[in-house]
Amino acid sequence: MTDKQRNLFTAALLFVVASVWTVITVQTIPGGFSPGDIGARGFPLILGIALGILSLGLAIKTWMACPLPLGVEDETEDFGAGRSTLSVLIVLGHLVAYGFLMDKIGFALSTFVITLSMMVIGLRERNPLKILAFSVGTAFGAWLVFSRLLGVYMPLGTMITFG
Amino acid sequence: MDFTKFTKLSLGLAIALTVAPVSVQAQSDYPTRPVEMSVLFGGTANTIAQLLSETMSQQLGSPVVSIARTGGGGAIGYSHVQGSRPDGYSVVFNSNSINTVHHMGMLPFGYDAFVPVAQISVEVPVMAVNANSNWTDLTQMAEAVSAEGRRINVGISGRGSFTHIASAALFDAMGISELVNYVSYGEGNAPIELLAGRIDAAVQWPGQISSYTESGDLVAVGALGTNEIYSLPDVQSAKEQGYDIDISMWRGIAAPAGTPPEVVAKLEEAARASVTSEAFINASRNVGFEPAFLPAAEFAEVIAEDDVFYADLLTKLGLAQ
């Protein structure tokens, strides 16, 4: 994708977000109650409209082919769309699973499971010793530091209680 | 060892680790692990809860941990506790908010989703005004406001919040509800706004304003509840001043419905011993709330009465859903 295409795609996507946001705002959030009060609706509404205008502005500016650099942090940092998508999905999946598991099986165990899975799926590590050592070490270390030494109250698990 | 074998092994290990420590706990030896007490608000609610969990831990012989689960006007904490197992290891430090959030439609269940354990404290809200206003009591304030005929700005922490409901009930009783403009501040900023004269009056907690009444910057024109206030002994209640209103903020402990009665009894006993302890009473004077233990049965009546009262009041204010 060229910079121009990417900018247009972004603008289009943001415009859709802005429209949906604005419609939901108008339909679900009541306006103000007292005099001079823009109410709970005012800000979300203004922001939704502002985003819509800005995304249109971005589209127009890109369309008119102004020299608009994309502004990605590092141009060399292109790893291909496939890999990028995969890594995003892996991280998203692990964090969501971490939240879910922490609630169900507690902090210590879920940390073990997630670090193990990150090593295997995320880092593609194949050395069983390394995997086990790192995930057990991280889980134990996290439990020791956070739950024991610092006294942060982490979930103990609702399905099975451990830690 | 190849990879699949290894995964199986580690999975097996994980399962072995998880199953081993789980045992069905007999209720007679409750509590065998920390009791989690969800706290719904910051400020005094959090302070009282922290004090209480400290003393209750000693009474129960197992840690009681107060955990802040704020947000949604209390809805977040209530729904967490309501959704946890009714085994006495997850309780909520509740308040009138259970009745307000439910009737405002923020929470799909009401107070009957919980069994009451004990009432812990009562905070009596007071109506505070700037000393420059020359208002000294409620009657005089009502007359002055009616005579002037302008709308007064009254600070509240948010629409539908306790401070809003309490002020509305008071001004209704005083007959000046038409002359009031409510200004929402979020938490905690009202004393500054009062001092600066940007608002005319605000319902405040005794602990928030005692320093200012002492320095003579603010005046408490009346208390909304009838309990005695240790830090503001001279303030007359609205009832004494001839207005039929008695609103206080009670706080207490409740457990999810279905918690075994013997567990509730143990918690209730620990709460009683804590609230009547000298350390707790001393701290309460400093922080500005009144310790007010009530056993489960009486606490249940308080909650049920309040539920009717708030349902009514919220409907009247147009806030009920």
Added chain:
Amino acid sequence: MEDFLAAAVLVLDPLTLGMILIGTAIGLIFGAIPGLTYTVALALVLPLTFGLPALPSIGLLLGTYIGGMTGGAVSSILLGIPGTPTAAATVLDGYPMTQQGKGALALGAAVIVSVFGGLFSLVLMVLSVDLVSRIAISFGPAEIFALVVFGLSTICGLAGTSMIKGLIAGVLGLMVMTIGLDALEGVPRMTFGSVQMLQGVNMIVAMIGLFAVPFIIRALLQHWAGVTPAAATGKIKVQFPSLGYLFANWWLIIRSSLIGTGIGAIPGTGGPIASFLAYDSAKRFSKDKSKFGKGDLRGVIGPETAGNAVIGGAMIPLLSLGIPGDPATALVLAGMQIQGLVPGPALFLNNRIDVYGIYIIIMVSLIMLFFLQLLCIRLFVHVLRVPQQLMAVVIVVLCGVGAYAFRNSIFDIYSVAIVGVAGFLLVKAGIPTTPLVLGLVLGPTLESNYRTAMNLSGGDYGVFYTSPAAVVFFLMALLVVVLQIVGTVRKKPEPVPSVG
């Protein structure tokens, strides 16, 4: 003077000193770990104070607060993930310095200026507490709104190459913060009937997502491509900027201290605005702006000085008005109340010795902090030895801990995942992160103060232009915007590879 000496004797007893040390160390550790903040630390140490006498418990609480305030710079600089919201501006130049192998120097500089900023604000606070608290009272919703607008105007300077994309980022940040139960009207917004959504997206949680998640994703990508930057080997020495360098930048340091103290004193604003404004002014007033955002030490010094100068500023409304500016100072307030020291005007009348004691505690804590930091930096820099891909796995865990611990809510872990991935995709689309952060940090204050101001005035816009303070801030905001536009127009033909 007699009272002062009496207070000094009280503070300089072993128990109080010990508690200050413990507090400062705990705060430092919590601040340094991304995701854990001093707010969490304060909630944990508060119960420990119940059994202590008054000054030791205040020592423990204030030590934790101060330690946590400065600790945030550590992970900003070493990992590019701000340890506290205040330290978000430090990432801009601190992290690039680490990537160039100058992380130890950035840390050293941060330590020196943060202690200086703290002490400077303390002195200013002691000298002017009466005056400043009177000014703070005069700051109503209209003035705070104007100040926040001024803070937001720095988006222009931080937008990177495309102003329109910077604005989009800022608006998105503001939008995210409107989700959840609206505290003022008590109505749910964008919650779709879910109770969990009522809590909204927490600012700290969103920041963890925005900075940590892209770090993890990028580390994975680099690992797969085999281009992971080598971890540090050999000896890592802690470095300090030369005295000459500090003296050459004396005006930057003093100015940042003043910004921090002044903004800290206004209730309900606090650290992030101060540090971003200081960053912006550091960049704006320097002759050579080309290195900013790519590892200019001045971009670390500015926000770090201001962020810690907030400490003294924030103590003024806390002690003299009893108004906590944020959840952290609210916990300090609770600890003081339990000890029978009720902050407010009466405190200065009845407990003068305790007030002096608090001043001395802050000073002692800052001095201890300096030496603790010297020790701790030596340990922290070893983080740079951990291979980046393993660090990424550890950061997944830190995301979980930090997100959960702030509000004890599983929902927040899901928020981290979603906000983080969205943030990464936005960066890929060239939408910069920093304005987004500004929107997140300032959004709630901006909205609630606007609405309260309008409600107070009965819908009269006059409140915004009849108040001199508000007008000054609006004009300053306008000036920033105009200067930016003029600057952009002037150096148009410059197709630089940009920095998000």
